[in-house]
Amino acid sequence: MPDDKNIDEAWKKQAQAEKDGLEAASKPSEPPPPADFPSLVASLASGALLALGILPDAEGKTPPPDLERAQYAIDLLDMLAVKTKGNLTPEEERHITGALHELHLAFVEAARRSP
DSSP states (O other): OOOOOOOOOHHHHHHHHHHHHHHHHHSOSSOOOOOOHHHHHHHHHHHHHHHTTOSOOTTSOOOOOOHHHHHHHHHHHHHHHHHHTTSSOHHHHHHHHHHHHHHHHHHHHHHHHOO
16 A cells, blocks of 8 residues: 655644744843842832832833832831841942932832822
């Protein structure tokens, strides 16, 4: 019996192209920043600024202030400052102190504007 099967190989090529595309999309184009103290402070501060309605979200929209969430993020940063006191370089100390100062001012302003 002759082998009359006509196998369509196009689907295999399409599946491989989709797989290659997914692998390429999942690989970061740039390496993340180093895991260091200023990055941690910036991350916590960004969360507070987002909660205060100062930074836009991932969709580019500025959300209304969520004072409880903002206070929590600021409290985390305050706790970090207390727990690391005496163990930071002068630059790290200035960084966290400056971030906290700016966040406290922004929180007071957001609380004034809220009903």
